[in-house]
Amino acid sequence: MEALRRHKSMFLLPGLLTLALIIIFPLLFTIRVSFSGWNVSNPQLDFIGGANYTAMLHDSRFWASITRLVLLAGGTVLIQYVIGFGMALLVWREARGRRLWRVLFLVPMMTTPVVMAAIWQMIFHESLGPVNDLLGMLGLTKVPWLTESGPALVALMTVEVWQWTPFMFLLLLAGLLSLPKEPFMAAAIDGAGAWRTFRKVTFPLMAPVSVAAIIIRLIEASKLSDSVYVLTSGGPGSATETPGYYLYIQGLRDQQTGYSGAMSLTYLVLMIVTLTVVAALLARAFKLKGAS
Amino acid sequence: MRSRLYPVFKYTMIALWACFVAGPFFWAMTTSFKDVNGVQGGATYLPWLQYEPTVVGWRNIFGGAGGVDVMRPFFNSAVVTVAASAVSLVLGSLAAYALSRYRFKLGFIKNSDIVFFFVSQRIMPPVVLVIPFFYLLQWTGLLDTVLGLVIVTVALLLPIAVWVMVDFFNGIPREIDEMAMLDGCGPFQTFVRAILPNSLPGLTVAAMFCVVFGWNDFFFAFRLTFTEVQTLPQAVVALNSSIPPWWTLSAAALFGVAPLILLALRVERYLSKGNLSGAVR
Amino acid sequence: MNLSATDLCLTVDGVDHLKDVSATFVPGRLHAVIGRTMAGKTTLLRVLAGLQGVDSGALTRQGADFLKTPVWRRDTAMVYQQFINYPHLDVFDNVAFPLKRAGLARDEIRRRVTDSLARVGLADFERRKPSQLSGGQQQRVALARALARGTGILLLDEPLANLDYKLREQLRDEFRTLFSDQGDTVVIYTTTEPAEAMMLGDVVLVMHEGRILQTGSPQEVFERPATTTVASIINDPPMNIFTGRIGSGQVTVAGFQATHVSAHLADLPDGTYRFGLRATDVGLASAGVEGEVTFVEISGSETFVHVAVGETPFVVQIEGIHDVALGDLVKLRLRPERLFAFDEEGTLQRTPSYDLTSVEGR
Numbered sequence: 009m010e011a012l013r014r015h016k017s018m019f020l021l022p023g024l025l026t027l028a029l030i031i032i033f034p035l036l037f038t039i040r041v042s043f044s045g046w047n048v049s050n051p052q053l054d055f056i057g058g059a060n061y062t063a064m065l066h067d068s069r070f071w072a073s074i075t076r077l078v079l080l081a082g083g084t085v086l087i088q089y090v091i092g093f094g095m096a097l098l099v100w101r102e103a104r105g106r107r108l109w110r111v112l113f114l115v116p117m118m119t120t121p122v123v124m125a126a127i128w129q130m131i132f133h134e135s136l137g138p139v140n141d142l143l144g145m146l147g148l149t150k151v152p153w154l155t156e157s158g159p160a161l162v163a164l165m166t167v168e169v170w171q172w173t174p175f176m177f178l179l180l181l182a183g184l185l186s187l188p189k190e191p192f193m194a195a196a197i198d199g200a201g202a203w204r205t206f207r208k209v210t211f212p213l214m215a216p217v218s219v220a221a222i223i224i225r226l227i228e229a230s231k232l233s234d235s236v237y238v239l240t241s242g243g244p245g246s247a248t249e250t251p252g253y254y255l256y257i258q259g260l261r262d263q264q265t266g267y268s269g270a271m272s273l274t275y276l277v278l279m280i281v282t283l284t285v286v287a288a289l290l291a292r293a294f295k296l297k298g299a300s
Numbered sequence: 301m302r303s304r305l306y307p308v309f310k311y312t313m314i315a316l317w318a319c320f321v322a323g324p325f326f327w328a329m330t331t332s333f334k335d336v337n338g339v340q341g342g343a344t345y346l347p348w349l350q351y352e353p354t355v356v357g358w359r360n361i362f363g364g365a366g367g368v369d370v371m372r373p374f375f376n377s378a379v380v381t382v383a384a385s386a387v388s389l390v391l392g393s394l395a396a397y398a399l400s401r402y403r404f405k406l407g408f409i410k411n412s413d414i415v416f417f418f419v420s421q422r423i424m425p426p427v428v429l430v431i432p433f434f435y436l437l438q439w440t441g442l443l444d445t446v447l448g449l450v451i452v453t454v455a456l457l458l459p460i461a462v463w464v465m466v467d468f469f470n471g472i473p474r475e476i477d478e479m480a481m482l483d484g485c486g487p488f489q490t491f492v493r494a495i496l497p498n499s500l501p502g503l504t505v506a507a508m509f510c511v512v513f514g515w516n517d518f519f520f521a522f523r524l525t526f527t528e529v530q531t532l533p534q535a536v537v538a539l540n541s542s543i544p545p546w547w548t549l550s551a552a553a554l555f556g557v558a559p560l561i562l563l564a565l566r567v568e569r570y571l572s573k574g575n576l577s578g579a580v581r
Numbered sequence: 582m583n584l585s586a587t588d589l590c591l592t593v594d595g596v597d598h599l600k601d602v603s604a605t606f607v608p609g610r611l612h613a614v615i616g617r618t619m620a621g622k623t624t625l626l627r628v629l630a631g632l633q634g635v636d637s638g639a640l641t642r643q644g645a646d647f648l649k650t651p652v653w654r655r656d657t658a659m660v661y662q663q664f665i666n667y668p669h670l671d672v673f674d675n676v677a678f679p680l681k682r683a684g685l686a687r688d689e690i691r692r693r694v695t696d697s698l699a700r701v702g703l704a705d706f707e708r709r710k711p712s713q714l715s716g717g718q719q720q721r722v723a724l725a726r727a728l729a730r731g732t733g734i735l736l737l738d739e740p741l742a743n744l745d746y747k748l749r750e751q752l753r754d755e756f757r758t759l760f761s762d763q764g765d766t767v768v769i770y771t772t773t774e775p776a777e778a779m780m781l782g783d784v785v786l787v788m789h790e791g792r793i794l795q796t797g798s799p800q801e802v803f804e805r806p807a808t809t810t811v812a813s814i815i816n817d818p819p820m821n822i823f824t825g826r827i828g829s830g831q832v833t834v835a836g837f838q839a840t841h842v843s844a845h846l847a848d849l850p851d852g853t854y855r856f857g858l859r860a861t862d863v864g865l866a867s868a869g870v871e872g873e874v875t876f877v878e879i880s881g882s883e884t885f886v887h888v889a890v891g892e893t894p895f896v897v898q899i900e901g902i903h904d905v906a907l908g909d910l911v912k913l914r915l916r917p918e919r920l921f922a923f924d925e926e927g928t929l930q931r932t933p934s935y936d937l938t939s940v941e942g943r
Binding site: 015016017018019020022023024026027030031033034035037038041091094095098099104107109110111112113114115116117118119120121122123124126127128129130131135136137138140141170174202227228230231233234238251252255256259260265268269272273275276279280283 | 306310311313314317318320321322323324325327328331339340342343345391392394395397398399401402404414417418421422423424425426427428429430431432433435436451452454455458459462486487488491512515516518519523532533536537539540546549550553556557560561563564565568
């Protein structure tokens with residue numbers, strides 16, 4: 009037993025230390041820099057107290073981007089969950105060509121978001137893209153997808169749903185495939201219909217997988233910025249700006265390093281708190297439904 | 301389920317979603333064979349019927365005159381992805397094995413807390429990390445190098461590897477470890493000879509996620525490498541920002557996502573096989 | 582070469598898994614450790630193998646401290662209750678695995694693997710994967726791997742428990758020949774089945790709640806169980822244990838005149854005793870101790886009738902199939918010459934007369 013105790017750290021430490029070293033420096037640096045006035049004309053670690061944080065409190069563009077992110081992430085993840093669950097249910101058991109559908113439905117999550125965003129930009133092009141072309145064929149008016157704030161948000165959400173519903177699909181399909189058979193047999197013997205079986209058996213059994221899948225997707229969605237950069241560049245104006253993208257503008261393009269450090273930390277803490285609360289709420293909500 | 305309308309509804313939904321999923325690929329594919337004549341007049345879909353197909357877009361990305369080179373970015377992406385995935389899989393598997401098999405206790409910190417530390421790094425937005433990384437790599441002279449990009453990519457992938465592998469190792473009976481030790485293997489030999497060979501499904505899934513997230517990373521590459529080391533997503537996005545030569549962009553985009561689509565085709569077989577055997581039980 | 586345990590103790594979450602376990606395991610003999618589930622048998626094997634530490638106590642082999650020796654240097658093979666093999670290796674490579682680790686030459690490995698697969702009757706299965714084998718075959722592979730190495734210590738943890746009845750009997754018979762020439766290997770075999778322990782063991786160790794209650798030859802343990810607990814563990818069905826009085830030449834049980842005092846109990850002073858009587862030594866009769874039938878088991882050619890006498894449960898084993906209904910009132914005839922007598926603490930006082938001479942010396 010002694011010999012085992014000595015070995016266990018040798019397994020754990022290489023990975024743990026590597027990650028800790030890679031992560032800790034950026035965190036410490038960001039904390040320190042957030043109290044400095046480091047910017048493009050003054051690139052040094054002086055100390056200006058909480059001035060960056062005070063400025064941030066009055067930066068309505070930052071807070072708007074946070075609100076927008078919460079709505080965007082919540083909305084797209086909800087849509088992804090509904091569609092992903094629906095599709096998983098459809099190709100779960102008997103379905104013609106289910107192997108083909110399974111592969112096809114997984115493909116988008118394997119593709120590079122920025123590259124696909126570039127393709128989507130063509131697709132949403134106001135005069136040359138296929139979306140408006142199809143709308144025209146249906147006799148509808150063309151929509152200025154990427155140049156008006158409402159449609160731009162719709163376009164962004166479409167891209168997110170396209171890209172990441174497959175991830176939901178994958179997790180939920182794996183969950184469905186590992187469900188025990190007995191409860192379904194029992195439901196069938198009881199003569200429960202499809203809807204009743206879903207509500208009383210499938211959905212409660214899938215609750216843990218559902219919560220996990222939703223949390224994982226919310227975590228990834230909270231970082232949304234790449235596709236914004238390519239698809240709309242945050243525009244029109246700042247209508248589709250997310251914190252990730254705004255931080256890119258402040259910190260990297262305009263090199264307001266100190267200020268962006270303060271916002272980075274605030275963004276990170278807000279996301280951690282929000283996700284923790286959401287995780288707890290989801291766990292509770294699903295448990296209640298499962299019990300009824 | 302017994303309603304006669306149900307199959308109609310079911311396959312309609314599947315077909316609609318399949319069209320939506322396949323749409324962008326179809327658009328990129330058809331556009332990649334257009335030239336300015338096929339694009340300027342509005343959306344066209346079918347070659348020969350609506351536009352005269354050319355291969356100019358494809359020629360552009362493979363070093364044709366006036367084109368862009370995708371081979372070097374492709375090579376860079378491949379090196380970074382493979383190297384970072386390999387490092388993450390090795391370090392991640394070792395750490396996951398330790399967390400699955402041994403009990404750690406350091407004050408209030410227990411195994412689950414260490415697992416959480418690894419996995420929680422996924423919450424870190426790249427934009428928060430990228431500025432410090434920029435200076436870190438600048439000071440160490442690793443800015444705009446493959447090595448620098450590999451190191452920061454490991455931070456993205458290691459949590460994924462640990463997450464997948466802890467779960468997988470937990471599913472392997474401990475008796476296998478014990479038996480290997482009784483059979484004369486030290487702890488490390490036990491891991492290499494008895495556990496790893498039985499972890500191929502888990503390693504495949506972990507490797508798939510690592511490769512996907514490694515290959516698809518844009519932000520780190522975008523801010524931490526510039527001229528010397530350009531990755532494929534960077535190259536494609538660079539095409540996008542100029543006046544759209546849509547055919548070249550489309551060809552490059554398809555070229556950029558093709559490796560992972562091929563991977564998806566191979567791995568899905570593997571995934572659903574494992575899933576199904578677990579389900580049929 | 583002896584493997585000696587001294588006062589091994591292990592407590593997990595307030596439960597004693599091992600309590601003052603002392604035993605000497607001798608090469609060339611098969612030690613059958615018998616006990617109910619959770620008696621600490623598996624824990625003992627895991628400690629001997631080095632897979633589990635102890636709170637206190639000593640373990641020595643050839644005089645050296647064995648507790649400090651890591652698992653992989655203990656020269657020990659173990660067969661698990663669950664059929665554990667390397668899933669990724671075929672049968673041949675499974676058996677060859679420890680031999681390769683030991684650095685044997687290729688020819689030697691081939692010879693030993695072939696030999697030990699033949700011994701367990703799996704000669705034609707070399708290239709199958711464990712998952713393509715039946716449970717019994719998988720257990721044979723595990724056994725072949727353990728045997729092929731010729732380790733100094735061989736541990737078998739209820740190796741037959743997860744097999745069906747027929748296979749169990751068959752393998753048990755084969756074990757007798759397999760383990761007959763173990764040379765200088767210490768063999769330790771755990772089981773819950775008295776028949777297995779009796780049949781295979783050169784030495785029987787009876788474990789209960791982390792303690793070793795008795796050690797001895799199968800005959801000794803069977804005929805002279807040190808306590809009521811041992812008597813109950815070592816018999817199948819468990820020995821009937823009940824309280825009674827000796828007085829005026831009669832044994833009284835639950836207010837009934839059960840039987841006269843036979844010769845081997847004659848010198849015991851009058852008073853209250855715990856008595857033991859095997860199920861085969863109780864019969865149904867027209868007169869005797871009265872009780873109510875609570876359960877009837879018919880197993881092949883025998884009938885087990887469970888009878889409650891007041892608070893005390895009895896099992897009666899009778900030949901043939903008998904029609905006894907639940908709730909029937911029956912009378913039990915106790916064979917007086919087969920009574921084991923224990924004092925009120927459960928310590929053995931007298932054994933049935935036929936073996937008195939053979940055990941009196943101890």
